[in-house]
Amino acid sequence: MSRLFEIKNLSKEFTDSTGFVNKLFFDLNFSFTEGITTILAPVGSGKTTLLKIIAGLQNPTSGNVLTESESLIFIPSQYSIFPWLNVKDNIIYDLKDIDVREFKRVIEIVGLDGYEDHFPKSINSGFVFRVALARSIIRKPDLILVDEPFTDLNPTVLIKILQLVRKIWETESIPVLVGTTNISSALFLSDKIFLMQKNPGAIIYETDVKFNSGRDINLFNQPDFIEKKLKLESEINSLESSKLHKFIM
Amino acid sequence: MIKLLTENKTLLITRAKFGFTILFVYVTLFELVLPVNKILPRPTLLWESLLSVWKDYNLIFELSVTTLVVYSSIIIGYLLVWLTRIPMFKLLSYFGDGFSNMRIFRYFPAFFYAVIFAFWFPESITAEFFFALVAVTFYMIVSIKENLETITDSHLVVANNLKISGKKLFGEIFWKNLQPAVFNSILKIHYFVWILILVFEYVGDYAGLGHVYNQALVYNDFAGLFSQAIYIALLIWFGDSVIKFTKSKIIYWEN
Numbered sequence: 001m002s003r004l005f006e007i008k009n010l011s012k013e014f015t016d017s018t019g020f021v022n023k024l025f026f027d028l029n030f031s032f033t034e035g036i037t038t039i040l041a042p043v044g045s046g047k048t049t050l051l052k053i054i055a056g057l058q059n060p061t062s063g064n065v066l067t068e069s070e071s072l073i074f075i076p077s078q079y080s081i082f083p084w085l086n087v088k089d090n091i092i093y094d095l096k097d098i099d100v101r102e103f104k105r106v107i108e109i110v111g112l113d114g115y116e117d118h119f120p121k122s123i124n125s126g127f128v129f130r131v132a133l134a135r136s137i138i139r140k141p142d143l144i145l146v147d148e149p150f151t152d153l154n155p156t157v158l159i160k161i162l163q164l165v166r167k168i169w170e171t172e173s174i175p176v177l178v179g180t181t182n183i184s185s186a187l188f189l190s191d192k193i194f195l196m197q198k199n200p201g202a203i204i205y206e207t208d209v210k211f212n213s214g215r216d217i218n219l220f221n222q223p224d225f226i227e228k229k230l231k232l233e234s235e236i237n238s239l240e241s242s243k244l245h246k247f248i249m
Numbered sequence: 250m251i252k253l254l255t256e257n258k259t260l261l262i263t264r265a266k267f268g269f270t271i272l273f274v275y276v277t278l279f280e281l282v283l284p285v286n287k288i289l290p291r292p293t294l295l296w297e298s299l300l301s302v303w304k305d306y307n308l309i310f311e312l313s314v315t316t317l318v319v320y321s322s323i324i325i326g327y328l329l330v331w332l333t334r335i336p337m338f339k340l341l342s343y344f345g346d347g348f349s350n351m352r353i354f355r356y357f358p359a360f361f362y363a364v365i366f367a368f369w370f371p372e373s374i375t376a377e378f379f380f381a382l383v384a385v386t387f388y389m390i391v392s393i394k395e396n397l398e399t400i401t402d403s404h405l406v407v408a409n410n411l412k413i414s415g416k417k418l419f420g421e422i423f424w425k426n427l428q429p430a431v432f433n434s435i436l437k438i439h440y441f442v443w444i445l446i447l448v449f450e451y452v453g454d455y456a457g458l459g460h461v462y463n464q465a466l467v468y469n470d471f472a473g474l475f476s477q478a479i480y481i482a483l484l485i486w487f488g489d490s491v492i493k494f495t496k497s498k499i500i501y502w503e504n
Contacts, residue, residue: 076406121503
């Protein structure tokens with residue numbers, strides 16, 4: 001089965017209380033397949049809505065998402081795990097058949113080995129994201145969609161999380177679509193980046209991302225990383241201020 | 250932990266100091282300065298009354314009636330809400346606005362309901378229990394309705410994405426999200442139910458602590474009124490502590 005996702009003429013409009021039609025994004029066209037794809041977009045550009053539409057959780061005003069994939073897992077930006085369940089029960093939530101060996105393998109991949117009985121309140125936000133990721137992997141989806149996973153993480157945890165998301169693609173071969181405002185994280189993580197503006201949301205630039213060196217903490221200082229970052233920043237800076245507010249450089 | 254213990258110790262010492270000051274002022278003023286007055290009973294009289302009120306008013310029985318009605322209505326009300334949670338959440342989600350209109354009944358004074366129930370069902374402990382049960386259940390449902398919008402949106406998104414069944418969505422995800430609000434409403438209604446039941450019993454003058462209050466007024470037993478009030482306050486305080494403890498055990502993820 002092909003894991004090609006084609007976004008065709010996708011638009012989303014909202015009508016506010018005064019009757020004004022607000023175009024969140026308009027006539028979006030892009031496609032992605034294997035690897036890690038990032039939609040790099042400013043706050044308020046509609047990337048969460050776009051991810052939800054791709055995941056089948058919301059309907060677009062017009063347009064389609066063409067794919068043969070059926071099993072798509074969406075990880076919301078916050079509180080996506082249930083506070084009344086421990087780590088293990090969150091991961092296997094509503095699963096009918098639980099393969100113990102598969103469960104152990106998954107928690108080892110995400111680095112939660114030994115935390116099975118912990119409750120979300122006792123673990124930090126990096127671990128909460130690991131739980132959400134483990135809950136997704138164990139279901140063997142065709143695509144994991146991650147909405148703004150890099151907020152509230154300190155730099156050390158952020159690097160580990162970015163490496164973990166790469167690992168999911170490299171070891172599990174599950175494609176990941178990420179929506180973020182964070183340029184450095186997007187570059188570190190992605191195989192492909194779509195840059196999106198706001199008012200209305202539209203893809204204005206796309207680039208494939210490949211680096212000569214490995215993706216570790218030293219990557220941020222590599223010339224090809226810096227060059228790509230500067231290119232993205234120049235694309236962002238070429239926009240009117242109302243269309244780029246607000247990115248995290 | 251040490252900081253918490255120190256804070257609790259400081260709070261206890263402050264409260265003890267406050268309590269002893271009040272007691273000292275009360276004893277000095279009403280035992281020595283104003284032994285005969287119509288403001289507060291003499292401390293020695295109050296002490297005697299605290300001991301004799303059990304026998305004089307058959308307080309164990311009357312206290313058991315009121316306590317049983319108050320707490321059984323709260324427990325059964327909670328169980329009723331829990332048992333009917335799935336259809337209730339569905340109804341409130343779809344027809345919640347209609348239910349919101351019933352909030353108009355909140356503006357009637359609480360004692361009005363107590364009086365009318367006592368008038369409709371004289372000398373009936375069963376009616377008293379149903380009256381408390383209706384009040385408790387109604388208040389919990391109102392609180393659930395008002396907190397429906399506070400359900401964490403991402404939980405619903407995840408439930409939708411994982412294709413969770415409606416039964417599990419309403420029975421677990423809705424319920425667990427709303428359970429803290431239900432317990433907060435119990436903490437609020439606990440005191441309210443005590444007042445309602447005391448008024449009901451006072452008006453009905455058949456059984457319970459409200460009936461005892463009525464008798465104490467008839468006999469002009471000033472010290473008796475105060476000693477009963479002290480026992481009721483202790484009971485409410487104890488009930489409040491039990492509810493808070495139960496909440497901390499059931500809503501364990503908030504600790």
